[in-house]
């Protein structure tokens with residue numbers, strides 16, 4: 001957060017950081033630590049982003065294109081929302097959940113979701129990426145049935161099975 005002028009620190013929309021209020025708050029805290037002699041960095045690698053359209057657009061981590069740009073080989077799956085029970089119950093199956101994983105290891109790299117409440121499920125994906133979970137780890141977690149976030153588990157399961165053939169509850 002230090003600018004080119006050594007005694008001047010900056011946070012927020014006047015910088016080139018992503019313009020989200022939670023980024024601003026985190027950067028401000030770290031700027032205060034650094035200007036009082038500390039050494040705090042702002043890690044934006046698992047920054048969740050939400051666009052409050054209808055349906056919402058929410059992303060975290062790498063898209064396929066971004067991963068390839070970094071030289072990372074990927075495997076990805078796209079789950080349309082007509083495979084997610086909560087979306088069916090809500091009569092709103094507009095959208096999808098796309099999952100990007102590292103080829104070979106299956107480590108989750110990114111999630112892009114378009115859904116009525118995509119903003120509500122993206123933080124679970126951010127935690128999974130932060131804790132270096134694989135799609136296999138994610139698909140063996142317990143997710144509550146009839147929630148939208150269950151779509152993350154179903155999307156993870158598409159790496160190893162055809163979720164349209166599951167009877168119930170993404171088991």
Ligand SMILES: Cc1cc2nc3c(=O)[nH]c(=O)nc-3n(C[C@H](O)[C@H](O)[C@H](O)COP(=O)(O)OP(=O)(O)OC[C@H]3O[C@@H](n4cnc5c(N)ncnc54)[C@H](O)[C@@H]3O)c2cc1C
Pocket residue numbers: 011012013014018019020021022024052
């Ligand atoms: C319409 C809109 C919707 C948004 N929605 C979201 C959202 O849903 N989620 C999200 O995370 N982010 C959202 N953002 C972005 C978020 O609001 C900004 O990233 C954040 O407020 C930037 O904080 P800041 O402190 O850098 O600037 P600001 O919040 O703009 O604060 C700057 C302050 O400085 C004051 N000021 C300006 N000039 C002077 C001066 N000369 N002297 C004294 N004071 C001055 C201003 O009055 C203002 O109070 C939205 C932004 C907009 C515009």
